[in-house]
Amino acid sequence: MSGGKPGPGYTSGGPAARVAPLLRWFGRRRRDLPWRRRRDLYGIWVSEVMLQQTRVQTVVPYYRRFLERFPTLKALAAAPLQEVLKAWEGLGYYSRARNLLHAARIVVDRHGGRVPAGGAEFRSLPGVGEYIAAAVLSIGAGAVLPVVDGNVLRVVCRWQGFAGDVRLPATRRRVRAFLEGIIPAAAPGRFNEALMELGALVCLPRSPRCPVCPLRSGCFARDRGRTGSLPVKGKKRPVPEHEVALAVIVRRGRIYIQQRPEDGHLGGLWEFPGGKCRPGERPGDAVVRECREELGAEVEALRELAVVRHAYSHFKVRLHVFACRRRRGRIRPRRPHAWVPAADLGAYPFPAANHRFLPRVAGYAEERQGFRARFARGY
Ligand code: SF4
Numbered sequence: 001m002s003g004g005k006p007g008p009g010y011t012s013g014g015p016a017a018r019v020a021p022l023l024r025w026f027g028r029r030r031r032d033l034p035w036r037r038r039r040d041l042y043g044i045w046v047s048e049v050m051l052q053q054t055r056v057q058t059v060v061p062y063y064r065r066f067l068e069r070f071p072t073l074k075a076l077a078a079a080p081l082q083e084v085l086k087a088w089e090g091l092g093y094y095s096r097a098r099n100l101l102h103a104a105r106i107v108v109d110r111h112g113g114r115v116p117a118g119g120a121e122f123r124s125l126p127g128v129g130e131y132i133a134a135a136v137l138s139i140g141a142g143a144v145l146p147v148v149d150g151n152v153l154r155v156v157c158r159w160q161g162f163a164g165d166v167r168l169p170a171t172r173r174r175v176r177a178f179l180e181g182i183i184p185a186a187a188p189g190r191f192n193e194a195l196m197e198l199g200a201l202v203c204l205p206r207s208p209r210c211p212v213c214p215l216r217s218g219c220f221a222r223d224r225g226r227t228g229s230l231p232v233k234g235k236k237r238p239v240p241e242h243e244v245a246l247a248v249i250v251r252r253g254r255i256y257i258q259q260r261p262e263d264g265h266l267g268g269l270w271e272f273p274g275g276k277c278r279p280g281e282r283p284g285d286a287v288v289r290e291c292r293e294e295l296g297a298e299v300e301a302l303r304e305l306a307v308v309r310h311a312y313s314h315f316k317v318r319l320h321v322f323a324c325r326r327r328r329g330r331i332r333p334r335r336p337h338a339w340v341p342a343a344d345l346g347a348y349p350f351p352a353a354n355h356r357f358l359p360r361v362a363g364y365a366e367e368r369q370g371f372r373a374r375f376a377r378g379y
Pocket of ligand 1: 220
């Protein structure tokens with residue numbers, strides 16, 4: 001089999017015969033997840049947005065807290081961005097949260113707060129792509145739209161022997177075309193959930209549990225001993241790593257932080273001033289230059305408080321965090337900013353990597369405060 005045109009697939013039999021074992025298996029084995037107890041479009045939508053790029057176990061506590069805090073779409077639409085980002089903090093891919101909030105406000109303004117169940121209207125909302133639309137509308141509104149995510153690609157490529165690279169759009173199209181031919185009109189959401197669940201629990205990436213799989217009879221990969229070589233995944237491009245230097249500036253026990261622009265990477269979150277090192281530039285020099293450019297002030301890097309590595313989807317960073325002292329010039333922030341006591345840092349949403357050095361930052365601010373107090377007392 002090759003990754004060419006959509007074909008009839010490996011399994012024989014009509015669509016109903018192909019999917020019946022899968023649906024029966026799902027009825028018996030499906031996990032009791034919090035979003036499966038809510039069948040309203042808003043609750044399903046939140047879960048599907050959170051589940052993109054994120055594991056189920058990670059999402060469960062976030063989902064519970066988010067729905068407690070914003071139980072309805074109207075409650076979400078009325079919330080300030082900062083509060084939504086705080087509830088999302090640590091889940092990553094923050095554009096998902098910003099888009100969800102933006103979309104909720106549009107739904108309130110244009111649709112009276114009712115999530116539109118029509119494909120075109122729903123697809124026009126920010127952050128709603130093909131996957132979210134198919135998942136939410138099939139599960140919540142019975143739309144006959146197949147979902148194609150990583151789990152589904154793996155299951156179908158093994159089951160049907162599709163050997164195209166799953167990173168290529170042509171393979172996705174082939175899988176979607178196959179699923180369009182078998183998705184049951186009476187239970188599209190259940191079918192989609194069942195396939196995704198099978199990928200999560202049985203057709204595992206490294207060691208698929210074929211003996212207990214409902215698709216084992218007529219599975220190409222199992223019949224031909226190809227579970228190790230399917231699905232085919234092309235090589236990932238190497239991910240660049242950037243050196244980044246950050247400044248911790250403390251004034252009278254308060255730490256300077258600023259907000260990232262809303263429309264960029266990690267938009268709306270809070271950060272310490274600083275930025276990428278130039279080629280050949282030492283982090284200690286980069287932090288001084290960045291503070292000059294960003295804040296208009298000369299600072300001195302006193303010592304490195306922490307070095308933290310973090311991986312995003314398309315690049316990695318190594319964060320060098322410096323305790324800095326202002327030497328000349330007033331700090332003139334160009335973005336929303338705040339001077340906050342160490343104890344209040346937790347009230348602001350920060351990127352996940354920052355949480356690994358915030359205790360050091362707080363410790364440094366307290367150390368400086370203690371020094372000031374001793375200095376004021378004359379010893
Ligand atoms: S039989 Fe094995 S390889 Fe085929 S779909 Fe089931 S778990 Fe995957």
